[in-house]
Amino acid sequence: MPTLYDVKPAFQGKLRPLTSRLAVAGITANQVTITAALISVVAGAAMAIWPANALVFLLLPLVLFIRMALNAIDGMLAREHGQASRLGLVLNEVCDVVSDLALILPFAAVPLFPAWGVVAFALTAFLTEFVGLLGVPLGSTRRYDGPFGKSDRAFALGLIAVLLVFHVPIGVVAPYIFPALALLSLVTVANRVRVALADVR
Numbered sequence: 001m002p003t004l005y006d007v008k009p010a011f012q013g014k015l016r017p018l019t020s021r022l023a024v025a026g027i028t029a030n031q032v033t034i035t036a037a038l039i040s041v042v043a044g045a046a047m048a049i050w051p052a053n054a055l056v057f058l059l060l061p062l063v064l065f066i067r068m069a070l071n072a073i074d075g076m077l078a079r080e081h082g083q084a085s086r087l088g089l090v091l092n093e094v095c096d097v098v099s100d101l102a103l104i105l106p107f108a109a110v111p112l113f114p115a116w117g118v119v120a121f122a123l124t125a126f127l128t129e130f131v132g133l134l135g136v137p138l139g140s141t142r143r144y145d146g147p148f149g150k151s152d153r154a155f156a157l158g159l160i161a162v163l164l165v166f167h168v169p170i171g172v173v174a175p176y177i178f179p180a181l182a183l184l185s186l187v188t189v190a191n192r193v194r195v196a197l198a199d200v201r
Contacts, residue, residue, distance in 0.1 A: 015069060030074075033092055041099070044103050048107035058165045064157060087109075100153065112175075112176050132145075138196050147188060148184040
């Protein structure tokens with residue numbers, strides 16, 4: 001199924017010159033990975049502390065874009081500049097999950113959204129990445145299949161933040177937004193399992 005992850009090669013192409021300069025400067029993939037997680041945690045903490053502050057949510061799309069850029073850069077540093085390592089693999093997966101939780105869970109503090117729906121989305125987002133990793137021990141590859149992967153989650157969260165900042169009237173549908181995202185994540189889980197199993201037959 002198509003997903004925003006499909007545009008990653010083009011996105012990486014735009015970032016490749018910057019990545020090369022960072023490598024020359026001695027910046028490592030692991031440093032970039034940790035930086036992306038720290039930015040996400042700080043942004044998530046600000047959202048949780050000041051859920052009524054429009055400026056905090058206005059910054060979220062920028063934070064999400066920076067996170068995606070850093071995620072692309074750390075991958076290129078690892079693959080194209082000889083920095084791949086087992087520690088890097090662990091940091092990449094753990095920091096991605098930490099970042100997801102840090103940026104999703106604060107929405108539970110927004111009165112428009114039922115906390116259970118936000119938590120359900122956070123858990124299913126985690127499950128999506130966990131199942132993606134299962135492709136490796138099954139004999140397939142790390143699965144990034146859609147329809148609702150990491151890039152799609154970032155787009156959805158950024159859009160929700162923009163709607164909140166500009167006071168778009170979403171009150172009627174607000175209780176259903178995060179449960180719907182959780183459902184899309186479950187569809188993604190099922191699709192990744194299906195593709196991984198089909199790949200090893």
